[in-house]
Amino acid sequence: MTGGARVRRRTRKERPARQAQILETAARIFCEKGFDRASMGDVSTALGLTKAGVYHHIRSKEELLYAIMAYGMDLFEEKVLTQVSGIEDPLERLRATLRGHVLLVTRDRPKEITVILHESNALKGRFRERINARKRRYVRFLEKTFRELARGGLARKVDPAVASFAMLGMINWIYQWYRPGGRLSEEQLADALADLLLQGVLKGPAEA
Amino acid sequence: MTGGARVRRRTRKERPARQAQILETAARIFCEKGFDRASMGDVSTALGLTKAGVYHHIRSKEELLYAIMAYGMDLFEEKVLTQVSGIEDPLERLRATLRGHVLLVTRDRPKEITVILHESNALKGRFRERINARKRRYVRFLEKTFRELARGGLARKVDPAVASFAMLGMINWIYQWYRPGGRLSEEQLADALADLLLQGVLKGPAEA
Amino acid sequence: MTGGARVRRRTRKERPARQAQILETAARIFCEKGFDRASMGDVSTALGLTKAGVYHHIRSKEELLYAIMAYGMDLFEEKVLTQVSGIEDPLERLRATLRGHVLLVTRDRPKEITVILHESNALKGRFRERINARKRRYVRFLEKTFRELARGGLARKVDPAVASFAMLGMINWIYQWYRPGGRLSEEQLADALADLLLQGVLKGPAEA
Amino acid sequence: MTGGARVRRRTRKERPARQAQILETAARIFCEKGFDRASMGDVSTALGLTKAGVYHHIRSKEELLYAIMAYGMDLFEEKVLTQVSGIEDPLERLRATLRGHVLLVTRDRPKEITVILHESNALKGRFRERINARKRRYVRFLEKTFRELARGGLARKVDPAVASFAMLGMINWIYQWYRPGGRLSEEQLADALADLLLQGVLKGPAEA
């Protein structure tokens, strides 16, 4: 599903466990220190390996970053996009998307997703293009949904691009301030954001 | 107004021209390449100086970053916060804040503000704390405004923190997608975002 | 015995050969050019390595200096102090100390010991303190010996501190003028200095 | 008397006061931090000038160092060597030399003299040679005195070179441990060292 360059084609039998462990650990470290400030030494130390040891599993730091992002994208598409793309009602679809996205970001794989947002500029060439293409696909999906909502008479006159990016901004900013285990549960946050966005998008009762 | 460590205390008369030029150029470069990927060589070359020549005016790369951020914060507080803090009506105040913030980000000093958002993690210690304190002050200002709105009966039951950070997310994401000179003018963007946010915050006519 | 931070903790089996080679070469270079005038490039070139190659084995230039000094101190304590500290007779002990010190400085490890004398100011903080503590221990040992000599009625009335530092000065100055292979052998030099010091310290025959 | 390159030929009327002030301050700083670790910025700051301001009075850092050393040598030769060179009795001459040297080092100009001892290696070429020549002249003077002492039947059989360098070592080491205002006055120190050296050099009463 990733479609891109695997971190390394596995020769004979290779435990994909190590792969996953490396991705996870590197994601955590890139997320904590930032891709550029994090050294391969940081990663290898966190893994209990030497630098050379890590290089047996990856081809380069950049490909490692790409693999993390691709994995995050896989996850997002699998757990959110494909789950909601079957929903007919655009309002329900939008709500489910927002909810799924928020929960993914707050509960499941915050590290990988955060890296995707922050470090896209660290990629170059094909890698960058591939990630951006998948991001754009998501935006188009959102815009389409907003358009359907308008066509169905449920939405005020709202620019689909502005609405989509406003929604993305709201969600992508979460990691900057939200800490799980605090006053709001992840579900409450998702609902609150959905209300905020939708009450503004939908016509008020009197206008309807 | 910055309150922090100027890049260099000026003895007697010193043309602040070079200082401003350096801040501006460095802001552009840090913004384009990212703070860590940008080298002091990049900055000095862009200025037509040698590296040592730049170091005649700054103390370190980190202080240069801090100076850029502090300048961006000065600008924001001067052009937005102080302008709107006198407005009595919380609805008007919020609308003016959002509008001012969006226009600042899109028209006036996008580079400095963008750097503030992206590179705070590159700062350490006191510098980081000072910038964060000013950010927090802004959030408190927003939360207070949302609370006043609710107290005045104009707002739906909305968590002030969620609303504040949603608003910030929307605005801070702009630089990722909006390009001036396109389909939407800066004013149109500001209005569209204000509508989006406020129609969700305000009670609908029927409920009122 | 060093008790201090080794240049690098060795995991499992590591040839200490390179370590020793680096210490020796760096000691020679620091001694010849002076610590500050010697660059890490000088050291690495002399080793037939790149700078980065040297940094694989050491942590910093300062720690390298400390390691050299600590090694010199180890040597001194092992080859001189512990050898003589068992000698009961203070006169014999003093003569043996002076002799051992002179021979160490002229024959065995002149570089490391010279560096200790010259470059202590290049160290800071803990490192400096550790080296100074070991130096002070030696001085206390000398003072104690001079006091015993006086108590035993063998010495004229001589300030133990002055005598100790005079002796140290005589020995530490050697590297400034003495060249092995010249008119005086190392042993002759040691004996000459011992005579010079002791004939002044001991009562003359008539007074005895 | 210096005979060497003046720090700068004075055009028209120039206060030599500044010159002296610069030499003194630089000597203090070079002494405290070491020549290599001290920057011209340190010197200029201590003088209340800019770096460029200092360069109006000196030609280079190395020449500044040379000027300090030459001044120290002038002082030593004027206050010690010429004072004692008229003394006929070699014993008196030696005692006066040692005493004068110790007092110069502890009371009058410790900084300049210390710099001479420590930083000769920082000089190159002609400068270095000139300073070394003056040092050697002093050594020859000492050796001659020791030889006269022996010829007069007052001294034991002692190598004049060893005795000279032992004496120099004792004196030159003083700055490493002696602090004025402590238990020993400068005069007491001078006497103690003279006793130490001479009682060893002179024949004991019984042998005489």
Next chain:
DNA sequence: TATGAATGAGGGTTCATTCAT
């Protein structure tokens, strides 16, 4: 699969020195 050793490139920073003003 993993490691210690090594490297080439570059990064931030300092410094002695010069020069127009």
Next chain:
DNA sequence: TATGAATGAACCCTCATTCAT
């Protein structure tokens, strides 16, 4: 006499990466 600005060279150190073992 003094300065602010600027420079070229060097310095210490880090890093992603490779390779023999």
